[in-house]
Amino acid sequence: MIKASDFGPDFLWGVAGAAAQVEGAALEYGKGPSIWDTFSAKNGKIKKGNKLAIACDFYHKYVEDIALVKFLGFKVFRFSIAWARILPFGNGGINQEGIRFYHNVIDECLSNGISPYVTLYHWDLPQALENEGGWTSFTINEAFNHFVRICAKEYGDKVKNWIVLNEPFGYTSLGYMLGVHAPGKTGLSNFFPAILHTALAQADGGKILRSEISNANIGTTYSCSEIIPNTQSDNDLLAAKRIDCLMNRLFVEPAQGLGFPTGDWDVLEKFQIEYGTWRLKERMKFDFDFIGLQNYFPLTIKYNAFIPVIQAWEVKAKTRKKPHTAMGWEVNADSFFNIIKQFAAYPNIKNIMITENGAAYHDKLVNDSIVDVERIEYFKLYLAALLRAKHEGINITGYMAWTLMDNFEWAEGFNARFGLVHTDFKTLKRTIKYSGYWWQEFLDN
Ligand code: BGC
Numbered sequence: 001m002i003k004a005s006d007f008g009p010d011f012l013w014g015v016a017g018a019a020a021q022v023e024g025a026a027l028e029y030g031k032g033p034s035i036w037d038t039f040s041a042k043n044g045k046i047k048k049g050n051k052l053a054i055a056c057d058f059y060h061k062y063v064e065d066i067a068l069v070k071f072l073g074f075k076v077f078r079f080s081i082a083w084a085r086i087l088p089f090g091n092g093g094i095n096q097e098g099i100r101f102y103h104n105v106i107d108e109c110l111s112n113g114i115s116p117y118v119t120l121y122h123w124d125l126p127q128a129l130e131n132e133g134g135w136t137s138f139t140i141n142e143a144f145n146h147f148v149r150i151c152a153k154e155y156g157d158k159v160k161n162w163i164v165l166n167e168p169f170g171y172t173s174l175g176y177m178l179g180v181h182a183p184g185k186t187g188l189s190n191f192f193p194a195i196l197h198t199a200l201a202q203a204d205g206g207k208i209l210r211s212e213i214s215n216a217n218i219g220t221t222y223s224c225s226e227i228i229p230n231t232q233s234d235n236d237l238l239a240a241k242r243i244d245c246l247m248n249r250l251f252v253e254p255a256q257g258l259g260f261p262t263g264d265w266d267v268l269e270k271f272q273i274e275y276g277t278w279r280l281k282e283r284m285k286f287d288f289d290f291i292g293l294q295n296y297f298p299l300t301i302k303y304n305a306f307i308p309v310i311q312a313w314e315v316k317a318k319t320r321k322k323p324h325t326a327m328g329w330e331v332n333a334d335s336f337f338n339i340i341k342q343f344a345a346y347p348n349i350k351n352i353m354i355t356e357n358g359a360a361y362h363d364k365l366v367n368d369s370i371v372d373v374e375r376i377e378y379f380k381l382y383l384a385a386l387l388r389a390k391h392e393g394i395n396i397t398g399y400m401a402w403t404l405m406d407n408f409e410w411a412e413g414f415n416a417r418f419g420l421v422h423t424d425f426k427t428l429k430r431t432i433k434y435s436g437y438w439w440q441e442f443l444d445n
Contacts, residue, residue, distance in 0.1 A: 002384055003445040012115070012398030013443055014076025015069055015420065016356050017058075018122035018166065021407040023082060025059035026052055030095035032088025034124035035134065035175075035409075039182035047108050050249065050413025056405055057428050062105050063283040064430070068421060069404060070112045072436055073443035077114050078355060078400050079105065080122035082165065083147050085125035090126035099154055106158050117355075117400070118159050119221070120148055120205060122166040123175070123410075130183050135176060144201045163292055163355065164205035167223040168198045168251045171292050180411055185309035186311065192271050199254040199277075199284045201386070206255075206286035220255070221292030221355045226247050228300045230315050235303035239312035241265070245299050246310070248342065252291070254284035256348050267309055290397065292355030293343055296327075298335030325359040327416055331378055333385035340386070351395050357382055358402035360409070360416040361432065370433040379435065401439065405430055407426045434445035 002365055004013060020036045027033060037053075038150050040046045058065055069077045085091065085098035102118075109116040121144070129143055148164075174181035177191035185194075202220050209218050225247055229240035242265045249261040256365040259281045272278060300320065304313035317323070317330035324330050336357070343349060359378040363370045378402070407420035414425045420436035423429075 002380075002387055004443050005112075005345040005445060006180050006387055007390060007399075010397070012353070013074050013396065014074050014078055014098065014115075014400035015072070015074050015402075015404040016117075016118065016400040017080075017403050017405075017407065018119065018124075019082035019085070020052055020122065020124040020407070021403075021409070022058035022065075023085075024052070024054040024057040026055075027107070029097040029101070030088060030147070031082065031098060032084040032090070032095075033127040034082065035127055035130045035182035036124050038127050038130075038163050039184055042184075044158055047183065047413040048410055050408065052408045054424050054428075055408045061100065061428070064109055064112065065211075066105070066108045066112055067107075067116055068430065068432070072420065074439075075114060076117055076398065077109050077121065077404075078117040079435045080119035080124075081151055082124050083121065083127075084124065086141035086150060087126060087147055088128075089130035089226040091146060092287075094150065102155065106155060109340045110158065115161060116157070116159050117163060118151070118155065119163040119166050120151060121164070121201075123171045125183070125268070134183055134185075135172065135197050136185070136190050137193070138197065140197050141204060141347070145204050145208055146152065148205045149212060150209040152209050152212035156209075156216070160213070160215055161217045162209050162219070164209070164218070164220040165198065165202050166221050167294060168195075168202060168248060170223050172198055173246070174411075179271050180202075187265075188271075192275060194252060195260075196275050196277060197402050198278065199251055199260070202251060202255055202356065203286035205283050206288060217289045219288050219290040219292050219355075221351065222248070222252055222343075223294050223295055223296075224339045225295065226298040226339045226342070230302035232298050235305070236301065239303040239310075240301040242310055243299065243312050245369050247299070248339070252343065252349075255286050255288060256280070256326070256346055256374040257281065257285040259284070274435045287348065290351040290353050291343065292353050293340060293347050294356035294402075295336050295339055295354070297329035298332050298339075305321070308422075325374075325378070326361050329359070329413075331359070331381070333381040340389040340394060340396065341392070344389075351397050353398040353400070354386065354396065355400050356402040357399070360418045363406075363417050363422060365422055365424075365431065368431060369376060370431065372433045373434045375433070375435040376438045379438070
């Protein structure tokens with residue numbers, strides 16, 4: 001049975017969340033609409049038509065929620081700043097009520113002995129900027145830098161731990177290539193400029209934080225998944241390589257000064273030529289103090305000639321009769337270990353934090369209790385794999401569970417529950433699940 005103390009006295013334990021998923025008060029107190037407010041208002045985009053107007057109402061309940069973070073024993077709370085709450089139109093006038101709100105959240109963390117880890121961009125672009133092309137437009141970089149500078153100047157005295165972007169591959173692929181997330185754009189003609197401007201924003205944001213905040217600890221996060229070829233055939237091996245370029249290497253390599261991973265996939269080679277990205281290699285580079293790894297599942301990949309561009313397809317966990325969560329995501333802690341090792345092999349990654357990891361299950365509230373045994377088992381397996389990676393000498397300094405409470409799970413709406421705390425979306429009542437109590441006990445030892 002592993003214990004939190006096995007990870008050492010300085011290891012940081014936290015929970016993570018994001019503005020759009022929990023705050024609510026979507027168009028109140030001076031906040032402008034974000035792409036997620038717009039997207040969720042369209043028919044058929046979000047399961048059961050759920051909206052994020054209220055979500056968990058963290059905006060009004062942050063004191064109660066930060067008390068929960070403390071009660072469960074976590075010392076780190078990761079949350080994001082809603083760009084449109086600070087700059088309702090993306091640029092231009094600052095909303096002082098928004099500025100004040102995050103001061104309150106930060107102060108509440110600090111007075112409870114909890115370190116805030118602040119994410120600057122967790123997918124909720126101001127709609128006003130999307131109207132100008134969003135991440136596909138080169139004007140986005142100036143706007144993002146302006147926003148970062150405001151946050152750094154405003155909160156930099158109190159907050160030392162910063163995360164520039166949350167999962168750049170997540171929002172550029174789902175939002176600008178597949179169209180299943182906001183803003184719902186599709187195709188390579190949107191994806192390519194979006195990934196270029198995102199890679200620039202990642203490094204620019206880091207540089208601005210460095211110049212504005214003394215002693216800042218600056219990171220950025222990546223979604224990552226071990227990519228397992230379905231067979232050892234050349235076709236499957238090459239298909240797995242292409243997916244690895246996209247899912248794991250696309251943003252970490254430009255930050256490392258390596259440029260985009262063009263060598264293993266000719267489509268990225270064409271992108272590099274068309275957009276002249278090699279000229280921007282220096283600008284895309286930034287020496288992050290830590291890298292936030294976010295892992296939920298591995299992917300088993302098979303060649304498929306009928307899939308345009310990527311010619312690869314996932315063989316789902318269910319098809320392979322592997323254990324999986326309510327999202328259909330394979331539970332495989334060895335793959336967690338393997339992907340940490342893959343990232344740790346980059347020579348310039350000095351410090352890895354796991355900034356998200358967790359699982360959705362079909363929780364049922366019975367007599368005010370949720371006995372979410374599967375989630376507890378999931379954490380046990382994944383933490384054991386993490387400890388194994390740490391024992392191999394990888395500099396892993398923290399772990400943040402996703403997520404404090406059930407929240408607005410993007411296109412899944414309120415229908416996928418990842419929380420350690422159950423949220424009743426009608427009454428907004430919070431109920432700690434057995435997994436929450438499990439964490440409390442784990443962190444106490
Ligand atoms: C995102 C979270 C999301 C979680 C579970 C990550 O991709 O950063 O916002 O809720 O995964 O899907």
